[in-house]
Amino acid sequence: MRLSSPSLLTLIFVAFAIAYLFYSNHKTEPQKVNILFITVDDLNDWIGVLGGHPQAKTPNIDRLANSGILFSNAHCQSPVCNPSRASMMTSLYPSTTGIYFLNPDIIDSPVARESVVMPRRFEKEGYHVNGVGKLFHNAPGINERHVPNYAGHLGGFGPMPEEKISSFPGHPLWDWGAYPDNDSQMPDFKIASWVEHNLSETLSEPFWMGVGFFRPHVPQFVPQKWFDMYPLETLEMPKTISGDLNDISQYGVDITRRKHVSPTHEWVMENDEWKPLVQSYLACVSFVDAQIGRVLDVLEQSSCAENTIVVLVSDHGFHLGEKERHAKRSLWQDGTRVPMIIAGPGIPGGQVCTKPVQLLDIYPTLLDLANIDPDPHHEGHSLVPLLQDTQADWDHYSRVCFGPGNFAIVSEHFRLIQYKDGSEEFYDHRIDPHEWVNVIENTEYQDIISTHRSQIPADRYPILGDGSTGHEAFQAAEENVLTQSIE
Template sequence: MKNNKSTWFLLILFGLSIQAQENKPKNVLFIIVDDLRPVLPTYGANQVVAPNITAFADNAVQFNNAFVNIPTCGASRASILTGIRPTRKYFKRYTTSISKDMPDAITFPGLLKKNGYTTISNGKISHNRDDMTHTWSEIWRPKGKYNNQDYIDPKTSETLEKDGLPGVYPFERLDVADASYKDGKTANKAVKDLKKLKKSGEPFLLAVGFLKPHLPFNAPGKYWDYYDEEDIQLPINNIFPKNGPKSAGNWYEMVKYKGIPKNVDKEAKNAASFTLDENFAKQLIHGYYACVSYTDAQIGKLLRTLDELGLSDDTIVVFTSDHGFSLMEHNRWSKHNLFNVENRVPLMIRVPGLTQKARSNSFVELIDLYPTIAELVGLEAPERVEGNSLVQNLKDPSLISKSVGYARIWNGDMVVSPNYLYAEWRGEEGGNVYDNMLYDLKADSLEMNNIVDQPKYRKLVDSLSQQIKFKTVQ
């Protein structure tokens, strides 16, 4: 009889232990990469070497139609962290600060911290390091060896200090260790944090922001060696559409670097009138691919550490980017505009006990991440959050819960669906449209024939313009 009581007591303790484990809040590893378009093998870009992200996709739901709400760094990150759409009044520029634009917003790190989570920001999460500091238990960013742009060649660094970006090429290839550049340092810091967090036993949000493949395309030489430049192909749609709107042509940022002829009277290049040398273009694409492979290796370190520490079964992993980047598509080298390639991003979510390898074709806007994370950890998102939870899509990846996405930047607004991409530019809210473009994505997936002026599409253009106004979710 005594033995029976002991057995029952042990069984009860075991049952309570399992129940406690099931009720334990799940950790969150949030990985965001700067300027990463879906140029990954699982998205069909087989020329790119990214074995760690590819392996991660084996237990995650990959969203094939994920779009940012604004294709510029600071504003996009502010929108993601708050779950709120950018407008002409707030979340407008790459320098956006939530603390300035919307100081009373409850970000998803803030929500988790308020509910007992340790929240750590490593690398670039918000654009500004000290944005919404009260929502983080710790904020850490790496420092470059010589400069903030993360050039580590001494001669290049001297030139940079003397002449600025016009004196240096937008890439660097050196045979150095991963931790010589900032992203390697960020990965190492995140690994250390995971070990500390494991010991603490407390639920955590570890947000890790990698810089590459953002300009300049600097990566250790071994990642450049993955690719033969002679094999790199320029995109098929490497010219600006003849009838493309002028507002969609300007590109900036890369214009500042050596190797790009400088304009005397303006900062931008226009895709309708300027084309880079083909060899230089291939060198830039080579650099971008090398940076993707470099960042993939850093992500691999984090995922292996999760496994080694036994944290994978307790940790939700979200992997995405703040916007895409044109690599000579439409003769552009930039984000900051409303073509598909500058707004579509990779998105993969792995939830222990819920997800397995699957692909979802439902449309996603990155404002949807906030309510998704909140629901997955058992919290309620604030009413102000505009996104929709993706939990049902994770349970049933075949579900199409949304078939449109919206993005905007400066005077332009865009709506994209499986059939069409429409963008329009207005001088002021509610003002007249002074530029627009419409692409039939079924017949013209490369967006090379702007059909907006064809009479048979007038009703469709009016309808899509109204959709943009009211942000109708279908």
């Protein structure tokens, strides 16, 4: 029996319909991206691509930046390890959670413990999650609690010599010099080796891997060969001016100087330790850059290289004489600015974004890149619009705090600092990148200052925890205000 033309067309149509339905129901799901999340402890802007120090040698961080997008105006939420990392991993501000200083952990904050931290969220979404080194604060049990399949600190801040190398008599971690003999003795070397092993093996995909390096955090120890890269006789020193604190309130000085364990700038200068401190910091930066290079190399050689998002950040900045300060714990540019680089599939290479962004933006950004539903409780914003167009409209500010009531608000060109006693600072980075001139009283800036003030939250969660140097510094500044008011 011959089929009529209409019947033949009907059969062909039905066949195509069946095939379409079959392939629609069996089509391959889009491949999920992997996440390689790298943190570097206490790394300021002394890397090649940020230009914080003209002699900094960081070829591996630089090549990562050249393969992705460098956020040159990125800031932490607190200039202290624990609150900065807690904020980054929950996408909640310290003023929301009450985690302002070196304790407590996330689980001890009634607000923060209701959130799902970044590694656990990716685990819930079917990712293989593991990590090594300092991802959260390194107090006992914290990383083990929050990072599935955590591999350990692998030595942390060690190794330590039997006696101090520097002449500084204070806190045992505050030491600097050439030690130990070999890179292989350093925990960061072991961390990179762990990554080499785990990325070179067949790894379950998709994966979220956290890699937390410890240097350049004190003690500033690395083998001699890294010091040899920065001879003292040719070392360039940070740009400073005398009387830099003269236009800053007493509260602003106290909150950064009282009860801190780092050496004062006066001690550093009197004991001729400024150059050795700068040299040791740069040596540590170049050492950790080499370990980052090993991680990038093994990723590039792996089968997952083309489908892996790489994020590199620090937890806060670090002073080396600027503002007459050494260490972290300040609301100035040197204390809050951090490297932030995002590279991977679909992200253009070699671009720089100058918009103000924050560490707590990383979590929602990675959810967005992984096509995972956003968390409505997050206070950060996805950076995907800026990854697509570095000049996209962006009406967000960066917000940093050091205890309730002490805030820095950063925009593309300006910084407002407001302290708990009401005193303020305002800097125009277009003409004053070093923040040497406080223009808070300048009438030309009052409208811009008001706009920045509007970003300071009225609600501040009370301080949780106690006993850390941050708690003590905050309390000392408060007590000094009280004493002055009585007098």
